[in-house]
Amino acid sequence: MLDNLTVLDEANMSLDVNISEPEEFNCNELHNAIKEVATKIGINDFEYHVESLCGKGDNYIANLFRVVIKDTNEETNSASVIVKTLVNTARQETFHELHKREVEVYEKVIPMFLKIQQVLNEENKVMFPNCVLSRINDGQEILILEDMNLKGFSMSDKVARFEQLNLTEVELILKELAKFHALSLIYKNQEPESFKNLKHEFQDLMFDTKFLNKSQLRKYFDESFEMSLKVVDDFETNKLLRKIGTKLTEILRFYTKPNKRCNVFCHGDCWVNNILFKKSETEHQLCFLDFQALRYTNPATDIVHFLFLCTNSNFRFQHFENLLDIYYESLQTFLNLFNLDINNVYSRGHFDLDVKDMLPFGLLIALIELRIVTCTSDDIDALRGSVLALNTIGLPPDNELFRVRVNDVVREAKRNGAISKLVDEVYTSIF
Template sequence: MSLDVNISEPEEFNCQELHTSIEKVALIKGIKDFNYHVDTISGKGDNYIANLFRVTIKDTEDENNSVNVIVKTLINTARQETFCELHKREVNVYNKVLPMFKRIQEVINDDDRVIFPDCLLSSIEEEQEILILEDMQDKGFVMSDKVAKFESLTFHEIESILKELAKFHALSLICMKKEPDESQKLQKKYKDLMFDNRFLNKSNLRKYFVDSYEMSLKVVEDMELKKLLEQIGMKLIDLLRLYTSPKNFNVLCHGDCWVNNVLFKRTENGDRLSFLDFQALRNANPATDVLHFLFLCTNSNFRSQHLENLLDAYYESFQAFSNLFNVDASLIYPKEDFYRDIRESLPFGFLIAFIELRIVTCTAEDIDFLRGSSLSLNTLAPPNGNELFKIRINDVVREASNNGAIKNLIDETNRFSY
């Protein structure tokens, strides 16, 4: 065996642990004598939680026999303690949830199925956390580079993602009918982690959320709305927890749905998609995923023009996919209930945008803050001089004022104060 490392910062991973893990994967693939090549996978906002590598394993006796894998690690000690719970959740999703989803889909055509990467190897052992997945690039799936280029997704791309998200959500509904006992266990297990006090208390994320909110607050131009938003900020975590808590109807939500967590495959019959990054998976109302995606990946002008059509497309996909399994979604989660949940959750979409647009709108100069082992989320620099950030923040503030989201947040803030 031999190692060919092609990364700028070798300390990003524990070479011995990676070596051992790759050896196990090679054996799984029937390759006994091999060498391998390691490349970092970098992209705006991708790697501030986990180290991410693409590894090519080649059979030394047969040069045509090779396998590509994606390796995610939390080996770096500076971030390991903070994010080990997120890693454990994602490993459990790949080992428990997605296999169930794949098993249930065996009765339908391949072209209709929701696609997930296969997990080849995983570990949640302390200081040896690792997740090795098949490289979906080998199947023609690639990440969109539009966000990195500050280009807007097309209506078709937005619609395709929402329709696939609807199918992902529908799998929970189908599991409730086909495997109720196992489904119930999973719903109880996957309570929200991101805004849970115990997790926030032992990680730096509470400060990250608050700092992000305050950073956005600084660029708000409407002074009257800014004062209202200052009040809301004092109860930020309580509000986030309120909107992500289970409602009357819940599914296993992705929890971090935006374009950088989606892979695209262009085909003659349309786009095929595959979701990535399940650290934030939670049992919650599907509106939280829908609005998380829309408020990060579109602007208010786009939403004002297309929201109703996109919600219709989502629900039609949700219903049609469920019908493939003889499950009538309209009886369990009527369309009017979905629309009501969207309306009531609009404040959540605003809060997510207010927190995360600092990442989404990073300029080329800011990208370095999202790379490297020394990154601290709490010291992530503000997007100084980033006009796109200012435009998007003020854009979403005006929208939240017009649609009543800010008023609703003020009402909820006052309730917390009693």
């Protein structure tokens, strides 16, 4: 075990490590990267403290650290950054493409979004962390971002405590998600050629055949889906879902490809653990994180992904239509800031059709990912480090929350026609 270990190099820099899994931590790699960061911010002689940030459900592909850099000659001169590295195992090569995708988002997409927002007041802007340093070389994958905690942003602990987001929080997330999506529509309007070239670089990666075969994620998706089916009480519905499951990744690929009505740069993994919140008596803000799955596709994919993972069926029954209104109104308001008429870029009729068409996708995402959202504290060690570790996890017999959430979403999918649409329209027509 490596705990609070201080490592000195020839430049009298020190590394104070506070971590319990040294086999997944490359001290030299981090040390060299932090040295480069310190040089960028004008600190030559320094020491730094490393604190692991990975907790329940926080990250399954990368290790996250907070690194505080302190000037040894000037006590008041310091900086804090967030470091993201792939784990130092065979999984590092496996998830290289995901790391590369996120780095490309910070290098190509977010700079354009920041440029677009230069004309806005701070309160209207979509927040993004600044990228301090990135590397995509095999075996040296690293991403260093500004520590948004210094600006008052922090993660919600509701997932860790198995609590649902309240209505105000859900509304805030959908408002900001609409603004995030609107940036693509504005970008397309302002620089059509640049946008056209860039969108082709961000086709879906998560369900791409080559990536699935290389990463073994196909096995993870199939096993997660099967785990959900084991607790589905409705026998006939279970049979229909098993039929769908034989072509699961092909169907997921169908739903995440661009459609003919409207497409934007979507987050791709929009749920509460990929969002930072800033709350005070006078303002509520948020900041999206973790862009490994960013894809160019229909915005409704992000909406249903978030709602089906981070709210339950009863919540959606009560608030779904109103939340769609809130999203669309926020989209319209943000586009208006740039003199864009929403009816010319994404009519309400087309939006409603897209959300309805994506309800089956929301069901599938829930049946795959609810095992993560509802995992117990006993699963934490197995979950740390990589999604591949999940292949070894069975369903805890006492996980009643998982059982309830799965059956709730299945009953909802029967009511709203998502299951019949999957079988009659998608599965049959494609295969």
